[in-house]
Amino acid sequence: MKTRSFLTLALALFAGLCSAQTAYPSRPVKVIVPLAAGGPVDLVARRVSERLTKQLGQPVMVENRAGGNGIIGANACKSAVPDGQTLCILLSDTLVINPAIYKKLPYTVGDFAPISEISRIDTAVVVSAALPIRSIQELVQYDRAHPGKLNWGHFGIGSSSHLFMAQVNEKLGARIVDVPYQGGGPALNGLLGDQVQVSSLSYSLVAQHIEAGKLRALAVLGDVPSPRFAGVPLLKNQGLGTARNAWIGLFAPTGTPAAVIARLSAEIKAITADPEFQKSLDAQGLHVTGRSPEETAAVIKAEGADWSAVAKAANVSLD
Structure with a gap:
């Protein structure tokens, strides 16, 4: 009986030890x-x-x-x-x-x-409010009338921001110059400093500057309108099918x-x-x-x- 009790106790302890070892996270x-x-x-x-x-x-x-x-x-x-x-x-x-x-x-x-x-991430295509541009169509028209004057600041070659710019150029016939930055923050600084005139940036980066009248949102990325960019139309409805x-x-x-x-x-x-x-x-x-x-x-x-x-x-x- 004592031997059986000892074995039962030992097996219980072993099972408990195994359970502790396999618990997640350990x-x-x-x-x-x-x-x-x-x-x-x-x-x-x-x-x-x-x-x-x-x-x-x-x-x-x-x-x-x-x-x-x-x-x-x-x-x-x-x-x-x-x-x-x-x-x-x-x-x-x-x-x-x-x-x-x-x-x-x-x-x-x-x-x-x-x-x-x-x-x-709520994101929009934004431009300097100093420009007479209020839509993607007007952006393209301005670029055609002022070749080489519009620069698009994006956060790295091959980033989504870069590909959005490439789509605007390829699908809508613009020739906007791409300027790569190391992230959204530096691209925003370039936009505010007029080194670039357009970019696609997140709401958290541009909200205060839109409210201050320094930037203007032209189009919202994604499949549904954003309550944060109130009244701004979707980019996908302005000639770009892929604007996620x-x-x-x-x-x-x-x-x-x-x-x-x-x-x-x-x-x-x-x-x-x-x-x-x-x-x-x-x-x-x-x-x-x-x-x-x-x-x-x-x-x-x-x-x-x-x-x-x-x-x-x-x-x-x-x-």
């Missing part, structure tokens, strides 16, 4: 952000990480790994052990534009397991256990359903979506095909 979780601190992707990563820290019972820490249009950080995430202890919050450009324009990438879309599209707004999502390396993906998806669903979380992002021009893993995968597939067609038509390709 240690602090790292979230890689492949862009510099201070932008909307970093903001979402930090807001989500704060919530996940409370919900998972382990510290969730953000690590910025900027460089190469998000390629460096994305590759670091893809190469991590697929145990759920390393995640990444990516801008859609990383998964739907980079594969369309780079001849060689150290990763593929299949290297990432979707957890959730968290939010979309960028989104921000949470991913894990492919191979991460399904149970971990399901747990994280449920946690993100709870976070994005919280009115206070929605309000905190809404103030920054970020519309919370909270898509499921399956919905996020479908978005990547559809938008990847769209951007591939845009890049091909505009002849944008990078080594």
